Amino acid sequence: MCKKHLIFFECLVFLRTEYKIKMKKTLQYILLSILSFGLLGCEKDDICAEEDPKTQAVVLEFYNKDRPTEAKTPANLVAYVTGNDLAIAAVGNKLSLPLMIDSQTTTWNLVLNANDANDTNDIIDQVTFNYDVIQEYVSRSCGYKANFILNETNGVLTTNNWINSIEIINSNIVNPNEIHIKIFF
């Protein structure tokens, strides 16, 4: 219950005690209903909920280049953007990479065998995403989100040090729980 409406409550309690005899039942109900409506409306949509639409990351899924239907988990795969110290690790055969909202291109370095002790076996491929950003209004509490539409001609470009080929499954990065790109290696 928010503080703003406590004041109504105070008044109502006061009215009820002072007017006990004179106030009609109907009036009491009217005042009560106003109060309860107020409490229902109270700040109810001021928190951006978990299930509300949010900006999505591009989701890559890895497959065996020789048997394209067979999922293949890349060994110790991490990804980073040049100039940023943080890295994102793959989970199973999936890797979720955020795209920059204030740019129309983001290049990720995908490093295979990165998390083991041996530095000499690291192989890096650069994957570049080219896209349009569409800003979509969600709500008062969530504000805006970004939708990404990968370009038709050059949506995803890659070097081929360990990656064999790429297939765009879904060029709209809008909804959660979708796979956008298949990578074969």
Next chain:
Amino acid sequence: MKYTLKYFFSFLFIVMCSNGFAQDTTEKQDPKTIKYPKKYGLRIGTDLSRLAKNFYEDKYKGFEITADYRIKNNLYIAAELGLEDKYTKSDQLKQTTSGQFIKVGIDYNVHKNWLDLNNMIYVGGRIAYSNFSQNLEEYTITNSTNYFNPNTFTGQKYSGLNATWFEFVAGIKAEIVTNLYLGFSARLNYNITDSKIDNFENLYIPGFNKKYSGNIGMGFNYTISYLIPLYKK
């Protein structure tokens, strides 16, 4: 400061509620045998809560003039007129709504006054209209993870917006000094129309107050008003 004012108003309210009953026990005369003429006239006032907000709320500017005119023993024509500049700030956006509003309707007094008292407990309705503009100063988009920092963009101004709504009113007015009244009213607002904005929405409507995703809104006012008596009946 904010809460101090709220308590001040609560106190004010209690004072004005009590006032009407102070004389109930001392008067022994049977009121049914004596006719007390009722004052008719134009009552003009202002909303103290909006006035106070100018001092305690960040970047708020606003006031409301209230008026009512008694047409029958228990029936009043009532209106409110006001201006508001309301600044809204959240993690996602900063925006200012500016505009004016007018509300017209009736109040019906359900309180039977003792003797020559002129207090009111009333219910009523208003039809209301506002025209306003919304200036989205800036907004921030958060990415799917915090790998990249959130990006902040400059918004734009949306002008020529309007809204209509219906208000259900319940309130009280108590005469504290001859012809001077303190009042409180609570309002349940039902939005009928409001201008649609492409890729944004009306977050606040002057007079209607905060606009939630549904059509229901809430409001209240604390008024001080003066009755200009015109005749007695």
